[in-house]
Amino acid sequence: MTTSSPNIAFHDLVDTLRSALVVLDSSLRVTSANQPFYRLFQVEAGATENRILFDLGDGHWDIPSLRDRLERAMTQDHSLDAFEVEHDFPSIGRRVFSLNARRLPPTEDHPAYLLLAIDDITTEREASRESERAWRLAQTIVDTVRDPMVILEGDMTVASVNRAFLNLFQVTETQVMARPLKDLGEGQWNVSALGALLDKVVPDERAFDGFEIEDEFPALGRRIFKINARKVHRPGNHVTRLLVVFEDVTEARLVERHRDILAAELAHRIKNSLQIITSFVSFEIRRAAEPCIDGYRAMQARIAAVAELYDVISQSSALGPVPVQPYLNGIAASIHSSLIGKAADIEILVEAEPLLIDADKAVSVGLIVNELATNAVKHAFPDGAGRILLSFERRDDEVLLTVQDDGVGHDQTRNSGARSGLGSRYVEAFVKQLGATMARATGANGTTMTVKLPMSILAEAADDHAASPLMAPDGVRYPI
Known part of the structure; x- marks a missing residue:
């Protein structure tokens, strides 16, 4: 590491961190990096230090928006938070990194520096994308189910609705989404016993089946619906929601x-x-x-x-x-x-x-x-x-x-x-x-x-x- 870098105690500290860290000077030149950086990118200090960040590797950091954000972070004391870079990196393949940067103000011993932290979030992003694909597949399957279904947030507002629900009750997504279940239609679902059951599904892990409501519904007339509810998890983001199914049992x-x-x-x-x-x-x-x-x-x-x-x-x-x-x-x-x-x-x-x-x-x-x-x-x-x-x-x-x-x-x-x-x-x-x-x-x-x-x-x-x-x-x- 060069003598113009911050003192040795600082480097001893950053070498103990799991995140890859680089220290940049005012021209965004690498003055030093910690050991996790070298291990992650499989490079040597000689190929990294005293080089402009955007010239490293095959130019994978040379992103105009990243350059602009880092320059502002250095000159205007702006922070850089969760800036994502996805690229095929030499030796390590395709990765997704999250970048965070903070300016270290100048002291009597050294000028101002920019501390750049690089976290590998490839696994999380792949899991999130797989979750999104699975969620879209689930939504497609739900749309093919004949029974009306809604997915509720924890506050009992509608997060998703299938086509069968929209078609049966002759409503649009705009009329349903983000609204409390009890407020839909003319208040037919505003039943205290139903609300009490739904409130217990998530905290008590208590599903229920066969709750029946008989009422007059707009454009449908008098109908009897059997309601079943289950707690569902959306993988990857730990969101818990309720799947509510409405079965028209009027004829039966x-x-x-x-x-x-x-x-x-x-x-x-x-x-x-x-x-x-x-x-x-x-x-x-x-x-x-x-x-x-x-x-x-x-x-x-x-x-x-x-x-x-x-x-x-x-x-x-x-x-x-x-x-x-x-x-x-x-x-x-x-x-x-x-x-x-x-x-x-x-x-x-x-x-x-x-x-x-x-x-x-x-x-x-x-x-x-x-x-x-x-x-x-x-x-x-x-x-x-x-x-x-x-x-x-x-x-x-x-x-x-x-x-x-x-x-x-x-x-x-x-x-x-x-x-x-x-x-x-x-x-x-x-x-x-x-x-x-x-x-x-x-x-x-x-x-x-x-x-x-x-x-x-x-x-x-x-x-x-x-x-x-x-x-x-x-x-x-x-x-x-």
Whole structure:
């Protein structure tokens, strides 16, 4: 290094830096450079020092705009920041460099110098360009998707939109870009619940699917949209955005609603038909001989239990999951009206958690309840007074169905005949069909029948391939 350069302590300092540094005098001649510079450009000090910067190599620094900026930095104390040079350099190939320059004011020991830092940003630029290519490809793919899509910034303003969105809602990019989602259209997307979900997508890494909005849309009329959202990253610049997809499900929802109406109407008609059958049975009871009456009444209660299922379905307007509480209430009312009769002091209560059971398993559950409660009515209260409790609850990994009475109780000997009766065989068959188990506890304070059902009985764990709700278990025939 020449003696006109800054003092040796300064050079010791710059040699420890990772950036390539050169020191230029007032004529932009290289007075010195640090070791990272020589290693980066694979040159010797003799081929660099005391030469004008623009004459180095094959003239790759001889750029008019760079010359102008450096001259102003030296004479007018202007800074040079992030000036990029891309070139095929001897020995090292094509590179992209970022240049930053600062003027070192003169002192008593040396004149003014210009310190030029050169950083190799080739890798970053290649990554950025690849990111841009990938982003443009992604945008092209998004534009080919049929569902409307928007990409939102963190502040919920629109950063990008695909053609499907513009075409469906008949808007232009100018009307959409950089505007908050909630302000688009006539405020149809300004829904607090939707805003709360979108706010959690980025910080909580929480995507969501199936949020539905039904509203009147300009030029479209009444529509139903299902909205899905995901967090997306743009590689290279660490920008996080939200991809929001709008699926028009209007036609599907209208079909479902029409289907539900038809299903409810069908359930209502089935219920009415079953009630007509129970009326015929009531007529036969009045004409039947005494030994046949109990059989007719048992059959009437079983038909009423099935009819109650369709009554609940018809009121829910869909052939879907059955709410337990109203279902058991209806069965209890049917038993009371058909079997208890004048024994008005027998009370049937229902305690059920707000659970839903599959419609295809509800008949079996209802008939189990009917048979167990009917048995209690017949045998637990010789004096015609007492209480029967029907309960349904979820406990740990199973569901408990309990029929409990506060009657006289009965021992194994007295019930050996009853257990072999037709009603008991029905119960055992239905319990087996549901994959359940049944236990009995009896004593002086009454009898408790507990059926432990699998969690699959509940609607959220439904088995799509279960038996039809009107199918009797194998080996069981209903008496006529």
